[in-house]
Amino acid sequence: MTAPWTADTGDGHYRNPILYADFSDPDVIGVGDDFFMTASSFNRVPGLPLLHSTDLVNWRLVGHALERLRPEDFYRTPRHGCGVWAPALRHHDGRFWIVYPDPDHGIYVTTSDDPAGTWTEPRLILPGSGLIDPCPLWDDDGNTYLVHGWAKSRCGFNNRLTAYRMRPDLTGPLDTGTVIVDGDSIPGCRTLEGPKWYQHDGWYWIFAPGGGVQHGWQYAMRSRDVLGPYEPRIVLTQGDTTVNGPHQGAWVQTPAGESWFLHFQDLHAYGRVVHLQPMTWDGNGWPVIGDRGAPVRRHRKPATTTHTPRPFAGTPEWTWPANPEPGWSTRLPDADGLRLLCRPGDDLRKAPAVLGRRLPGPRVRAETTVHLDAGIGARAGLTVLGQAYCWIGLEQRPGGPVLVCRTADAAGEAERDVSPPVPVDRPVRLAVTVADGAITRFAADSGTGWTQYGPPVQATPGHWIGATLGLFALGSHGHADFGPLVIAASEEP
Structure with missing residues (x-):
């Protein structure tokens, strides 16, 4: 079985992206010979994934820092586009720290002495609406600071960075905050956000993106004083690349x-x-990222002490779109099988009980089996879920289960059949293939071989996240048993 994507080319080089999966807004630190990454998780539960690497190319998932979203009741239903926005990961005073924003509630901090272990209960340190993308700085002079951006969708403005003096343990601010970078004063700057704060070579540095998610660029800004003024320079753009x-x-x-x-x-x-770019420093002390400020597709690997190829692997990552209730899923005795309890719901975009995975590459095939033991009207199956979605699986009817394939093409639109229902009398094998351009094709085997159901369907992203490869069971009572979800590379172009 071939992995859907491998960045390590095996000859001392790598290809981008190093993670062909939805790990938005990555922050990475080095601790000794090890590297650790976290990323935005938005409304996925658990949140704040933790990944480990020894060479910055091959990564494995080792856990999550956030088992449930806070406030607990607010996230009992899917809050698309909410939750954990761009976090910052740091190692200070022998501990790991993650400072993360919830744009509707404020900025939180959680800590641990082991990234793969238990993290403290998140503490709200800066309450408020619209505060996003925080990053702490423990200054060499003993002072502690925190910088963050603003979300116009929550507070009516953006394009500026605000900093606070903080208590050393980040339990709260020591002042009311100061705007240290006003993006409106930088020619051509818009949507300045996502600051990461460093000290290097006698300068304070803020690395921050501008221009928006799909067509933006990267700034580096430097100052001799921690609170500025900061001199900006664009250090990474698309250039003539894709x-x-x-x-x-x-x-x-x-x-x-x-x-x-x-x-x-x-x-x-x-x-x-996620992409990895080489970075050097020019004669004036400014960073040069990629190939003279443009992304590279292939490069030699970093010079590190460990070069053992290790494709993206580790703890299988299952997430819910909201805080789950106990007993929604249980392991079956035969290895990786799952039992999902039927939960009420019609539209998969509104259902909290969809167990999901990130798409792990450009060409993917996922297979499982399903057996439905539930009341009339219950449904269970395999989906690719975004702002639109399609699924294949079983529906319980008075005469027994039928195999169905359905789609909902737009937000709020009701599901419709894209192939005639087929009566079945046994567990059914289900499959979805994701081909180039995120074109999905659904198939099933009810005992007579694989048959494609419905036309090819364009997968769509969710709100600030990619499409979710998911399993679900909806209904008033009963359960669905799924076999292991087997994910591998697909040869379909």
Whole structure:
């Protein structure tokens, strides 16, 4: 079985993206010979994924810092576009720190002594609406600061960065905040957000994206004083490449002294995939990212102590679109099978009980089996879910289960059949193939071989996230048993 995407080419080089999966707004740090990454998770639960690498190319998922979204009751139903926006990951005073924003509630902090272990309950340190994309800085002089951006959708303005002096343990601010960068004063600047704060070579640095998700660019800004003024320079743009909107990420140094920059690219239904760019410094002390400020597609790997190829792997990541209730899913005795309890719902976009995975590559085939034991009207199946969606699976009718394939083409639109229902009398194998351009094709085997159902369907992103590959069981009572979800590369173009 071939992995859907491998960045390590096996010859001392890598290809971008290093993660062909929706890990938006990545932040990365180096601790000794190890690198750790977190990313935005929005309304996915659990949130704040933690990934580990020893070479910045091969990553594995090791856990999550946020088991449930806060406030608890607010996230009992899917809140698309809400939840965890761009976080910052830091290592300070022997602990790992994540500061993350919820644009509707404020800025939180959580800490741990082990990224793969237990994280503290998130503490709200700056309450308010519209505060996004925070990053702390423990200054060499002993002072502590935090900078953040603003979401116009919540507070009516954006394009500026505000900083606070903070208590050293980040439990709260020591002042009311100061605007240290006003994007409106920078020619051509718009949607300035996502700041990451560093000290280097006698300067304070803020790396921040501008221009928006799909067509933006990356700034580096420097100042001799922590609170500015900051001198901006654009250091990464699309140029003549196909890598749109290359920005919003992290600068990291290796033990060998090399600098690298990680950022995302918005690929619509595939989500915001992660790229790795080489970074050097010019004679005036400014960063040079990629190939003279444009993204590279292929490059030699970072010089690190470990070069063992390790494709994206680790803990299988299942997430819900809202805080789940106990017992919604249980493991079946035979290895990786799952039992999902039927939960009320009609529109999959509004249902909290859809168990999902990120799409892991450009060409993917996912297979499972399903057996439905539930009341009349219950449904269970395999879906590719975004602002529109399609699914294949079983529906319980008075005469027994039928195999159906359905789609909802636009938000709020009711589902419709895209193939005639077929009576079945046994568990059914289900499959979906995602081909280039996120074109999906659904198929099933009810005992006579694989048959395609419905026409090809264009997958769509969700709200700030890529499409979700999901399993679900909806109905008033009963359950559905799924076999292991087997995901591999597809050969379909």
